[in-house]
Amino acid sequence: MAALIKAANAKIRSNPVTDYICSTHFWGPVSNFGIPVAAVMDTQKSPDLISGKMTFALVIYSATFMRYSLAVTPKNYLLFLCHFVNEASQLTQGYRYMNYHHWGGKDAAAAATSKVTGAIEAAKSQAQAVESKVEAAVKK
Template sequence: MATFISALNAKIRSNPVLSYVCSTHFWGPVSNFGIPIAAVMDTQKSPELISGTMTGALVIYSATFMRYALAVQPKNYLLFACHFVNEGSQLTQGYRWMQYHKWGGKEQMEKLKAEEGVKGAVSKVEEVAGGALEKAKEVVGK
């Protein structure tokens, strides 16, 4: 059995593409791509859910590992790409957090919610009043 595994390993390592796909230089970044995918998807969510502290930490983390990906031998461009995407999405989230919490976005959102609430209440009152008017016309018409 050990001979079979050794022969299989030698066969895999003789092919450069298979050797790369079976290495940690490939599977590390592939498994790590969950972080930037989640970060990109989070850009569609409300900015009030963003943690400024975590976003700042992830900006530093991604920048550090972008540098690391180019410092190791051989250079790991897949890891670099993973952290490059994450850096961009975290910087976007950081901007959204600053916009919401520091540059007046929260007040604008509350103002819009209040306006929507007033419009909803007015339309509900108009609906009830219209129904009452129809009922009054029926009663007067009899």
């Protein structure tokens, strides 16, 4: 049985593609891609849900591991890509956080919400006025 496993391992390791796919240089970044995928998906959510401290920590984390992925031998470009995507996403989230909490985005959102609410109320009152006119015309 051990000879069969040893032969299968030798067959896998003799092909560069399967050797790479069976290595931690491949599966580490693949399993790590959940972080940047989640970060990209979070760019569609409301900026009031963003944690500034966590975003800053993830920016530092991704920058560190982008550097690490190029410092190891052989260079791990898949890990670099994973952390590059995460770095870009986290910087986007950081900008959204700063814009919303520190650069007037929250006030602009509140003003837009009150404008929309006022327009809805005006439309409701107009609809009630038209409804009462229609009811008066129908009763005649």
